[in-house]
Amino acid sequence: MAAEALGWWGVPLGILAGTLRGSAPFLFVSLGECLTEKSGKINLGLEGTLLMGAMSAYGVSYLTQDIVGPGLSPWLGVVAAGFSGMVLGAIHGWLAQQPRVNDVAVGIAMIIFGSGLAFFLGKPFIQPQAPQLVTLNVGGWSSVPQIESALKLSPLFLIGLAIAPLLQWFFRSTRWGLYVRAVGDSPEAAKAMGISIFQVRMLSIMAGSFLAGIGGACLSLYYPGVWTERISSGQGLMAVALVIFAHWNPVQCLWASLLFGGAQAIGPAFQSVGIDTYYYLFNAAPYILTLLIMIITCSPKRTLIGAPGALGQED
Amino acid sequence: MTYRKTSLRLSRRQVVRGLLATTAFGITAKLGTGCTAAxxxxxxxxxxxxxxxxxxxxxxxxxxxxxxxxxxxxxxxxxxxxxxxxxxxxxxxxxxxxxxxxxxxxxxxxxxxxxxxxxxxxxxxxxxxxxxxxxxxxxxxxxxxxxxxxxxxxxxxxxxxxYIDEAEYVAGVVAGHMSQSGKLGFVAAKPIPQVLRNINSYTLGAKSVNPDIITKVIFTGDWAMPVKEAEATNSMADQGIDVVTCHVDSPKVVMETAEKRGIYCTGYHANQASLAPKGYLTGAEWDxxxxxxxxxxxxxxxxxxxxxxxxxxxxxGLADNFCKVSDYGPAVTEQAKTDADAAKAGLMSNELVIYKGPIETNAGRVVLAADKELKQQDLELEKMDYLIEGVDGSVGG
Known part of the structure; x- marks a missing residue:
């Protein structure tokens, strides 16, 4: 059972493994937020959606394991997480498009509503163990157990990897993508084209929330694989900042998510090889990274490249 | 639609800035946990x-x-x-x-x-x-x-x-026996006296059967950090540590992650045997x-x-039923059981004193001379601010 110690190699490997394990929620939430913001509305409530998704995925996986078996029930959980996200998204999409309603304010309300609802409904699921998603052992070739365990990939992560370029292609090359961008950049022009702004935004927000809900399923059904009320620790909000960092570009969202996922592993990885000083600082790495990004990207002297034109405008 | 013209207009830049500010506020204030259903x-x-x-x-x-x-x-x-x-x-x-x-x-x-x-x-x-x-x-x-x-x-x-550290001592004895690599892992929330005392007692228990054993400590910084706890457990497994335990609010993540990695674990607070049916050795439980x-x-x-x-x-402590030791898991060897039961009996009859000199901190400071000992009731122990020799970690952040 004893494995050879890796020593210093544990740090890069730990961060790499942490990246592969921990970036999926960031990826899904940021892709969802990217789609939402491209249509010209902001959905800050994705933190609540993430929690709701995590709770419903865990709950459904637990409750259906006897009916459909432990192989299929986590996938039902993933679907349930997506749909619970969509319901929250629909509420946000409808509210945020009412006259003289500020979408940022609605988003904050949705954080509180989503997390409160998840905590309330999630009470019975804290203790039981739900069946987890299968992992793909990509590292089977390696004889080093550490590498083998680091390369246990979640299929959801791979799906996320595929969605990022797909979303890019969707925005660039499809008619529907053009609609979303048109509504986000210039609602007047979109209206002149005969596109329903309300419907496009509603669908974008709902689809974005669907993705964020699946992000929650990654947390509760893959890594760390439990449902607790502290499961998200602000990941939904960080993902919103990450979209700005990524300049509303889905593929850059992917790189940014990997960076944030890896940042979470820095503190524990350093401590495990004996760097004991400043562990509070290393543990805070993701939050510090968020702050740094804000300082770097948010300058009053220039506009952000890639920002949808109608983002934050009253319609 | 004319009324909309008179409404408050925000520039794009203002909104982006507001958005970032809210994000920062939300993260620092942990907004997500602000509303809990009582x-x-x-x-x-x-x-x-x-x-x-x-x-x-x-x-x-x-x-x-x-x-x-x-x-x-x-x-x-x-x-x-x-x-x-x-x-x-x-x-x-x-x-x-x-x-x-x-x-x-x-x-x-x-x-x-x-x-x-x-x-x-x-x-x-x-x-x-x-x-x-x-x-x-x-x-x-x-x-x-x-x-x-x-x-x-x-x-x-x-x-x-x-004095749950008595149960930690017994768990340490079992862990010391079961570790092949001679390295134990301890996922801890914060370096406060109760936590340090548990880490030290656990290590002393392990050292009583294997004097060369090392306990690696990782502090996560707060009582409930599921992702960091899982990361910490994984990093420990990567470093060849083969028995982990923890002092956090809910040991569920640590126990499940250890079981997934195929290493042993010892529990804390309550009985977690059902979470790690193969690797759960024993644990320190409140009673x-x-x-x-x-x-x-x-x-x-x-x-x-x-x-x-x-x-x-x-x-x-154990004698007064304030705490207890979980039933031994299936992996625990007879030798480990015998030694652990002996330690438990010694603690219950007050013959065994956990903090018995000489004890040095891992920085080399002597905290207890060779002829001295601190009984469990000693208030000195409730002010513990050091990690003993054999613990790999540091208190200062």
């Missing part, structure tokens, strides 16, 4: 409902959910045992933060539910909330889990706590049932803190 339910006591006037109403307040496989579950199980006594009715509220919210909960329990005894269980409830409420309601008894009571505090406040049952019977007999019938400071 849950309050009354446990059915054996007696008929409606005759509340005869029942002694006892209120329990928890900082987290009641079924977290951890600190709160241990207390809730104890509360259920107290509620089973005829004539005692318990009321509970979970997820009460360590803020003025707990003062409101206490007030409600006293004024609306008629509670005569309160058990606000979390460490941070004590100062100032329990102290303030105790001044205001002198005929209500307040019991706090933790070592914060001092002479001169209100008469109706008492504290109780267990509040016996303490609470005892107190409940004293309440029924009319004994109070104010009259001096109940001690203001209740302390105990």
């Amino acid at each position: 849950e309050s339910d009354s446990a059915a006591s054996g007696s008929a409902t409606g005759s509340g006037a005869e029942n002694v109403v006892v209120g329990f307040i928890y900082v987290g959910p009641k079924d977290d496989f951890g600190y709160n579950q241990a207390h809730a199980e104890g509360a259920a045992a107290m509620g089973a006594i005829e004539g005692i009715q318990i009321i509970e509220e979970a997820n009460v933060p360590e803020t003025t919210a707990v003062a409101e909960t206490m007030r409600n329990m006293i004024e609306i539910d008629g509670a005569k005894v309160l058990f606000p269980t979390s460490f941070g409830y004590f100062d100032p909330y329990i102290l303030e409420m105790a001044e205001e309601f002198p005929d209500v008894q307040f019991f706090h889990a933790g070592g914060m009571y001092q002479d001169g505090m209100p008469d109706n406040v008492g504290s109780y706590f267990g 509040w049932s016996s303490v609470y049952t005892q107190l409940g019977e004293q309440f029924l007999a009319g004994k109070t803190l104010m009259s001096g019938d109940i001690d203001h400071i209740l302390r105990g």
